Amino acid sequence: MGGTGRTDDGRGRLGSVLSGLAVAVGCVLFLGGFAWGAVVYKPYTVPTDSMAPAIGTGDRVLAQRLSGEPVRRGDVVVFSDPVWGDMPMVKRVIGVGGDTVACCDKDNRLTLNGTSVEEPYLRSGDGAGSRPFGATVPDGELFLLGDRRRTSVDSRGHLMDAGRGTVPVSKVTARVDAVAWPVGGVLERPQTFADMPGGISEPGPVRTVVTAIAAGVVLILGGAAHGPLSKLVGRRRKARA
Incomplete structure (x- = not known):
């Protein structure tokens, strides 16, 4: 019986050490993950449905802070431009410097540099838009559209402002990676x-x-949970003995 007691004590000490290690590692991962996220990401609340169905009115999104990374077609970005009201806005990049964006082909799709573009992120039946337009994007600028084309106020509506309607890349502060609340998951990059x-x-x-x-x-x-569970198991063993 003495041998069994020593074995149980040894297992108990080992369990305590492992449980303490698990808590320590867990704290590092938990706090480190939050710290990493706070450095890389900034939360935004989207006030309109212009990016529906991917992002709805009032959704909280996580946007990766940009520090020199290039902005690419298909990115959903956060930007602020005096021409657009000088407040944070969220739109999708359709054209970059040198691109020619136009609406629309016979199937109501956008064309980019003369090629029709399939846009799987649009709501079925929303189409590229109802009014024809065309624009060539200056170098260092972006042509931005909302996913809900029928109601979004975007580069189309600003084509007469300062003769462009595009937004300088320097005005982009972040790229949306995920919808945090209500939980919507990661925004996939459109292929x-x-x-x-x-x-x-x-x-x-x-x-x-x-x-x-x-x-x-x-x-x-x-x-x-290891400590309480160990005590519970010990009490049950004593009760059976």
Whole structure:
């Protein structure tokens, strides 16, 4: 019986050490994930439905702060421009410097440099727009559209402002990676633009950040539960003895 007691004590000490280690590692992952996310991402609330169905009115999005990374076609970006009201706005990049954007072909699709563009992020039946337009994007500027083309106020409505309607790349502060609330998941980069010059942007680290935080929570809860569970098992063993 003495040998069994020593074995149980040894297992108990090992379990305590492992549970403490799990909590410590969990805290590192949890706090580190939050810190990393706070450095890389900034939350925004989208006030309109101009980006529906991907982003709805009042949705909270996580936007990756940009510090020199190139902005590519298909990116959903946060920007602020005096011509547009000098407040944070969220739109999708359709054209970059040198592109010619026009509406529309016979199937009501946008054309980009003369080629019709499939836009899977649009709501069925929304189409590219109801009024014809055309614009050549100056170097260093972006042509931005909302996904809900029928109601969005975007580059189309500003074509007469300062003779352009485009937005300087320097006005873009972040790129939307995910809808945080209500939980909508990661915004996938549209493959529509993948074969065009420059391709599409690389996904941000939002999945890694969320995984680190979730793993931290699991380890903290699992490690913290070891003590109470061990005591419960011990009491049951004594009761059976």
